[in-house]
Amino acid sequence: MDKVGGAQKHVEALAIKLKQDGHGVTIVTGTYDATLWRLQDEQIHVISIPVMQRAIHLTKDIQALWQLRAIFKKIQPDVIAAHSSKAGAIGRIIGRLLRIPTIFTAHSWSFTEGVPQKKQRIYRQLEKTVQPLTTKIITVSDYDRKLALTRGIAPAHKMMTIHNGIEQLETPEIAARGTNEHPLIVMVARFEAPKRQDLLVQALLELTDIPWHLQLIGDGSLRPQVENYVKDKGLSERISFLGNQLDVSPLLAQSQIFVLLSDWEGLPISIIEAMRAGLPIIATNVGGVNELVTDDDNGFLIPRDDHSLLKNRLQQLLTNPALCEKMGDASERRFLRNFTFSPMYQKTVSIYEQAVLKFAKKGD
Structure with missing residues (x-):
């Protein structure tokens, strides 16, 4: 979260509303620039692990995995919500190791059309590998859900489209x-x-x-x-x-x-x-x-x-x-x-709750 982007804004909005609704929220990210976000004002705990970077790097990725594992063992969350391809893969591995339900939100598959072919192949195989470790996959568009089905990433019952949504402005800007x-x-x-x-x-x-x-x-x-x-x-x-x-x-x-x-x-x-x-x-x-x-x-x-x-x-x-x-x-x-925030938020929280209940019934 050292740069502003749609996925980061999505995480920020969810975290703030979850905290306001009485849930305990911790954000774990790679590099972090607090000046870009409202998380500190909302007293949301943010843990930065600089070794967790966007590009695939075997040594650093293993270090990130073990650092995250130690953090999650300490926090003991009821659910892990993973975002972006790299953090999503590492988060799901840890979720399985620690027996924590893990929801992955695909903001755009890294094997989507337009991505360089070599990168597509790597991330398609990565997603197929970690899919069995995933409790549920949220896609932010029908396009991404259909793409995952076409590429054999996950079965239909494991995926749900929840379109992004944002808050309505309390006091609409006066257009100039x-x-x-x-x-x-x-x-x-x-x-x-x-x-x-x-x-x-x-x-x-x-x-x-x-x-x-x-x-x-x-x-x-x-x-x-x-x-x-x-x-x-x-x-x-x-x-x-x-x-x-x-x-x-x-x-x-x-x-x-x-x-x-x-x-x-x-x-x-x-x-x-x-x-x-x-x-x-x-x-x-x-x-x-x-x-x-x-x-x-x-x-x-x-x-x-x-x-x-x-x-x-x-x-x-x-x-x-x-x-x-x-x-x-x-x-x-x-x-x-x-595309307002409330329906998106309610659907997302429902997925989190279902995942926790599913694990509780299995005795995990």
């Missing part, structure tokens, strides 16, 4: 969209694979004859590369780099168009946040994105690497405020109907 000098485009994403801020900048480079301003929210290792490209192309006055933001809702409230271009995805929380803000969406049609965005309804879906269509859809929205408003209204209605 009509006061912008130019149409404001926003993209909220880490500057890491699979996000593609570079594709958006390249498309806008061909639309400099019409007014627009772009705000890129997020940080990561690829940010300097994109910043240098923007500077080289003379776009520094039209593109702002805002870094990580604890609360993106005020920035979304001021925007006209939300864009997310990714090579692969699960069910992006950033798109759900944009829907809550009443924005039209332009996004690559990967993973579960089409469960959020219906083409030509609340936005436009773009095939991966279709540069021409991306440019055309941007131009279409930038030059048609009425269409932006119509699609934005459709986004907000869809959010309120399907």
